Amino acid sequence: MECYSERVDPSLLRKLSVLLQQAMLASLACCAIASWAVSPSASPQDSQNPRPTLIFSQFSRNQPLRVVVYGDMRFADPSITVGTNPRIRRWLAGRVAKEKPEVMLLTGDTPFIGARAGDWLDFQRETAPWRARHILVLPTTGNHEVRGGESAGIANYLRNFPQIRGHRYYSALLGPLEVISLDCTLGSEPGSDQAAWFAAQLSHLPSQVRFLFLLYHIPWVADEQSQWIAGLPSKSALDLRGILDAHMAILHARVVVFIGHIHNYERFVRNGAEYVVTGGGGAEPYPLLLRGSGDLYRDMAFPVYHFLTIDVDDGKLHAVMWKIQDPDATKLRVVAKDQFFLSASARIDKTGTDAPFQRKH
DSSP, X not given: OOOGGGGSOHHHHHHHHHHHHHHHHHHHHHGGGTXXXXXXXXXXXXXXXXXXXXXXXXXXXXXXXXXXXEOOOOBOXXXXXXXXXXXXXXXXXXHHHHTOOSEEEEOSOOBSSTTOHHHHHHHHHHTHHHHHTTOEEEOOOOGGGGTTOHHHHHHHHHHHOGGGTTOSSEEEEETTEEEEEOOTTSOOSTTSHHHHHHHHHHHTXXXXXXXXXXXXXSOSSOOHHHHXXXXXXXXXXXXXXXXXXXXXXXXXXXXXEEEOSSSSEXXXXXXXXXXXXXXOSSBOOOOOSOOOTTOSOOOOOSOOOEEXXXXXXXTEEEEEEEEESOTTXXXXXXXXXXXXXXXXXXXXOTXXXXXXXOXXX
């Protein structure tokens, strides 16, 4: 008897497989915002009407918030062990959920290959605890989001994060906190739509915002090693940093810029803003042999798989970096390795951090 599959065009079977994967992704992703009340505001391209793109009304102005920030996970099939560490990645995805954050910020390179639907299915499977706890996840694009093809990669990205309502760059108002996420795969040169929109957002920051978090994948500030070897920051990153610099004098909120791409941890203060490089979510770690004097994190131990917790309450911010102590241990655990404090009411100066602390190494 002739097998049915022999009478079917193989290309049609491949197309059917892709369609089934996309349907599964849509089914999983739709659960991500079922419990979130979000009000779309101005179009992110409309710099003439620069209200927050998204307003999450469940967060009040005086409500304490717990936020987790991390990135560069590269979710993929667990059998892929080059370029990403499935054991560490999966453990961290579960561990950050145990911090019970209301909000999670991702600094990019969430999938290994953005155009590959299977990688997004693995993302959905490994992050099931996030949806079980109804965590609001706000992402930014990385270079791996468009790996394998920009069109398919961005479509998968937007499908998996329906809470951002199809916006490649956006602002989100969360009570006393605003998040501005910018797209490193789009132009940001002077005169570009993204640059004009970003400037307008900074010029019209809502009065209730006490802390402003910026999300971008490519570093705006980098260690000396990455400056020499990788040519970081990129021109696009410097263009956006220039826009922030031009507005710092008028901003009433304290600013923290969260960036990824470097698979390590770094922290800088520049022009009154805190810059945190957090790329330790599971991608192949990047050794730093030279940090430079500007990096406030001095520990040279390697690798640095990690995440950050950010607690915002009553105009105060406390951030802690939690690092996996021994990635080869049978039982994984994290230890606090860095922290900083900010006060919304404190005068902004070039030290950036308002309260002294004992850094743990």
